[in-house]
Amino acid sequence: MVVCGDDALARRLAAELRSVYGEQVTLVVPPAGQAPGPPVVGRARASALFGRVSAAVQRATGSTGVNGGNGNANGDGEPAAPAPQLEAAELTDEVLAEAGVERAAALALVHDDDETNIRAALAARRLNPRLRLVIRLYNRRLGQYLEDVLDQAAALASPGVDPHAFDASTTILSDADTAAPALTAAAVAGSSKVVQAHGVLLRAAERSAAAPGDSALCTLALLSDAATDTQGPGTALPQLLPDEASVTAADGRGRIVLETVSYSGPAQPVSRSRPLGSLLSPRLRWSFVGIVLGVVALAVTAVFTTGEHPLRAVYLTLLDLFSINEPAIGESTFRQVLQLLSGFVGLLLLPVLLAAVLEALGTFRSGVVTRRPPRGLSGHVVLLGLGKIGTRVLARLRELDIPVVCVESDPEARGMALARRLRVPVVLGDVTEEGVLEAAKIHRAHSLLALTSVDTTNLEAALYARSVDPELRVVMRLYDDDFATAVYRTLRAAHPRALTRSRSVSYLAAPAFAGAMMGRQILGAVPVERKVLLIAAVTVAGLAPLEGRTLTETFRPGSWRVLALDTSTGGPEQRPDGRERPEGVAPHRSGDPSPGLVWDLHPGYVLRPEDRVVLAATGRGLAELLGRRPRTAAPAPDGGG
Template sequence: MVICGDDGLAHRLAVELDAVCGEMVTVVLPSTSDEHGARIAALHQDPDSPVELHLSARPDERTLRAAGVERAAALALTYRDDQVNMTGALLARTVNPSVRLVVRMFDRERGRHLERLLDRAAGLCDDLGEDTSTTVLSDADTAVPELVAAAAVGHGHTLQVEGKVFRGVVRRAGTPPHTTDLATLAVLSGAHQDDPASQDSAETTGEDGIRLLPDDRTAYHRQFTHGRLMLEEVSHLAAEQTARTRRFRPRSWVRARLAHLPWKVFLSHQLVAVYGALAAVVAGLSTATALFADERPWWKNVYLPLLDIFTMGDPATEESVARRVLQLLAGFVGLAVLPLVVAATVNATDAFRTASASHPPDDDVDGHIVLVGLGMVGTRVLDRLHATGHQVVAIERDPRARGVALARRLGIPLLLEDATEPAVLERARVRQSGSLLVLTRDDGQNLDIVMAVRETNPAVRVVTRLYDDAFAATVQRTLRASYPDALTRSRSVSALAAPSFAAAMMGRHVLGVMPVERGSLLFTCVDVAGHPELEGRSVHEAFRENEWRVLAVGAARGPLPGSAAVEGSDTLHPDRTDFDWRPAQGRVLAAGDRVVLATTRRGLDVLMTGVRLRPDGGEGDSGLG
């Protein structure tokens, strides 16, 4: 595997492929002087790590050949510049037409065109399911499902299949099965193992070692003494949670809007001072007119000075000298005062328009998710949370942010204010919320918001995005130590996106990778036809302990998941497969079926290469590493 990049995603992807997937990796970097380059250099210098390092400013043809792309199975281009990634991908297709390409693109439409262009160049137009094809991913899109799952139901690695989101959740020893559990993925080595991705666990040999994809008998007997990693559906949990929480009660739209309009902006000190000065000037000129110009009736003493100030009256050429002098004086006063009046009025009107664009939540809202930041990631998280039926209150200080229009269109409560101010969080009812998602682009601001919320609501579930991965890990450890009873998760987008990029590099049939102690599980989608280990066997008979387990069965229609368009786009699955995630154990798998499998690395090799198992069932290789 070859990785070409210049930021934290390249480092996280190298770690994922090396430590979790056990792949041979070569990383191409501009330099090792920055933090991420230094970390990859440390991996390269580690004698136990097979990571190779190559320094080059850009992925030109010479660099790609030197990195071994001619004989590589996959190449990932993860630069922050779309143009650089496109150039590298086109060159790589020339160097090695059969290399599997994974390209990071921020522009979705450009990514779709690039994907089809490169597949045509490789001669894959008629069969986009080949592993030599191109996958274009956005790190923001791939991070969204895990952010949503973390905010909705807590931590756990996620898997996304055709719009549904699943996660691996740990059940402690002695915990009875849940109705939402779909399958047992592993029996953990520790009875109280809370994090299945932890590397600090017992050796995986012996009776107390980890058992990946155990049989039902082993899973049943060890549930009383060992923790278990179970697969459950997040969207199902979201539906149950939505049913339990109260909906927003409909109220009169006019009453609600009038009650929430920020009328107090017209009582600002600036506006009161300017209009007070104008009133004082009018009063003075009215008094002078009454004394010296001898105007009758009395209302003209006020009306005429106002016309003069606003230069709306006729010249007083035929009137008394006092009246002409007062008119000139009123004109000069108008020149001085009117710009101040206009400026203060415009400022107040603009503040009123901005503040009235906000739509605070009703007073009876609770158990909702507070989302701070409606940028690129925040907008997609908001859309996903709304689609799964969650109550959301959004906060964004920039009225031009891309997610503001979406929030208004969906009718989601929105506060266009600075979330670092305690009063704003109070108006979002963060004390009554169930989760807080902080997704702004400022790490310092994100941390300020999290610490403020922890003071007001120590039990709230907090998920925050931080750009610096090391800083994110430090924040998470510190907050968990300070608030041990609360769930705090701080992750960088690169850390959240790396598993999806790694899965794409391993082939389009790989939907995701889930680290489990010192091993890993891969989730794959394959057609039953052509696989003698599956075809003609029942779901129960197709199971191989420590190698693979059938999770879902559906009809083999259209391309495999993830093979049609940019990850996260609405056209990802033009021809969906309706998977049955609770298939009967006696159901016989036919050539027209498609299955989702949880596999070990050995199990995937057997399925993809046709290597036959030994008569003893392959117990000599547990698939770890």
């Protein structure tokens, strides 16, 4: 297999393929000094500092920092073997040929630049029509078109050959889309890890040990003691895909359960029409109410003091208010006093009218300008950075109707247009400057998501936010995984009651990319602390651990578990091969959240070769399921990952 990239995702993906799947990998990277990436100023020094502090904390507490992650590439505690490396400034035909693309089974193009990946994909498909392609693209619509074109090119390049004889599929993935659900879920209490792909929606919800779980399909994982926030850093490791006995025996530990959710449809476009009340702020509305009450009071007073008819009294009062009435010379003293008071109220009306006009214009222009955080806002999420990752996370948060305040230093950042369209408040400024986080109302926020491309900026923002609120939930995106581990362990020890998460996007995305290179349809990834569970759809044919076995027999704790049967190609009442639904498969209900999937399978249902199933598995579990690694006597206690 060949992996081409210019950042941490490429190296982590190569290590994942070698250490977890046992594949032969060639890594193609730019020459030293040419690889783009986030600024690293101060990161090495900070990493060393936090590493020393973390080591001291571990010696003092005896904690291994299980939730902080590890520096290994595969996340299993095993060191990742380095892959053979080829340096090239551009992915030309000659470079691809030297890397062995003509003989490779799969090629991953994970450069940060979409155009570079597209050019290399077209060249690779021409060199090897049977090559399995996994391409990293941020533009999802372009990715769909490119996937269809490359698959069609592979089919036309091999006329008369059975398309099932080889797997030349093209898979378009985005590290931003893969990591966004995990980052969103880590920042919001009670919100869920949502996996959405091809109409399939799954929700991995975190629950306490005492929470009822009648609606759950199964238990995906048992959390460590540290994740439950009960006794600070614990010693129990997270357990992936436990059996029923383990779930029953895990008294007092939190767990992650799988649920189904209904499809909510595409987001509704923002309406341009606005009710009159939304044009003016509450202060202006109260100002107008005060002026109206003043006019009414003056008119009533005129009726009782001058004996005028009520309508005429109101008319004269308005004329005096707008200074278009004749002076009350020679009239009674009461009339003259009322005229002076009406003129004074008219003077007060002028600035209120001007403020109303300016505010209304600003409201109508809110579609093209940024909004400021409203007064009294609390319980919101402060999102730092509107780059690729921040934009996807912002969209996820708004899909869940979670209030968000964004902080961005670049007015032309990628996510600014989305923030304006969704009418999300944005504070423009450098987060390291005084008063920027205060403007985002960090002291009343529910959580902080630091997703800028600079590790030290994210760390500085997190530390300042913790000084404002020691129990604030903090989620940081850290480019360097060793740095993320050290930061997590130190902050966890310093603030044991607060929830801290340090996430590396490459860590969350690499398992999904590796799974796609193995030829499986990866629907998504569910993070469990610093480990990852993959949700995949596979065909039973040729898989000995599944074919001809019941669901109970196929379940391997810590490795894989069948979740549902995919019948999307055969209609709601037929199997994929067109035959009637077999015994053990319940008919679809009208309210079934995913009409193409059957979730309530009987434990005794026997899987047939033509079946296509959705399963949850660890990286090692999927590798073993395909026979890529020799089986062991028993899976690891934490299920790998």
